[in-house]
Amino acid sequence: xxxxxxxxxxxxxxxxxxxxxxxxxxxxxxxxxxxxxxxxxxxxxxxxxxxxxxxxxxxxxxxxxxxxxxxxxxxxxxxxxxxxxxxxxxxxxxxxxxxxxxxxxxxxxxxxxxxxxxx
Numbered sequence: 001x002x003x004x005x006x007x008x009x010x011x012x013x014x015x016x017x018x019x020x021x022x023x024x025x026x027x028x029x030x031x032x033x034x035x036x037x038x039x040x041x042x043x044x045x046x047x048x049x050x051x052x053x054x055x056x057x058x059x060x061x062x063x064x065x066x067x068x069x070x071x072x073x074x075x076x077x078x079x080x081x082x083x084x085x086x087x088x089x090x091x092x093x094x095x096x097x098x099x100x101x102x103x104x105x106x107x108x109x110x111x112x113x114x115x116x117x118x119x
Contacts, residue, residue: 001013001014001015001074001112001113002014002110002111002112002113003023003026003110003111003112003113004109004110004111005104005106005109005110005111009106010025010026011025011026011102011104011111012024012025012026012111013026013092013111013113015034015090015092016071016072017034017036017069017071017082017090018045018069018070018071018072019040019041019042019045019046019071020040022036022037022040022090023090024090024091024092025089025090025091025092026091026092026097026102026111027091027092027093028094028097030091030092030093030094031093031094031095032083032093032094032095033080033081033082033083033092033093033095033096034080034082034083034090034091034092034093034096035064035082035083035084035085035089035090035091035093036082036083036084036085036090037084037085037086037087037088037089037090038084038085038086038087039087039088040088040090041067041084043065043067043084046067046068046069046082047067047068047069048065048066048067048068049066049067049068049081050065050066051063051064051065051066052064052066052083054083062085064083064084064085065083065084066081066082066083066084067081067082067083067084068080068081069081069082073096074100074113074115074119075115076119080095080096097113099116099118099119100113100114100115100116100119101113101114101116102114
């Protein structure tokens, strides 16, 4: 899976989350799966699964709507819970990155996620 570094050197992966493609910011401080911006998310194509209250890194509290969603991840169909947040921002968390190998090459300005052989 390929991605890119933006002008602020933030690492992004382009992912089809089962409802279309979007750029997801890699957030190694987020121990979940995905946060998808409500502007990009079609709730009619997922199963509602309640709400999750979260405290963000800067100390703010936020309530996310949670959904059960299926999509292809590194060549495998997965079913997992995703959170839907405000706007169009999308984040990918460590639960999806682990146990794979993430490479960020600042010199070439590319991001690559390599599937683990054991996965």
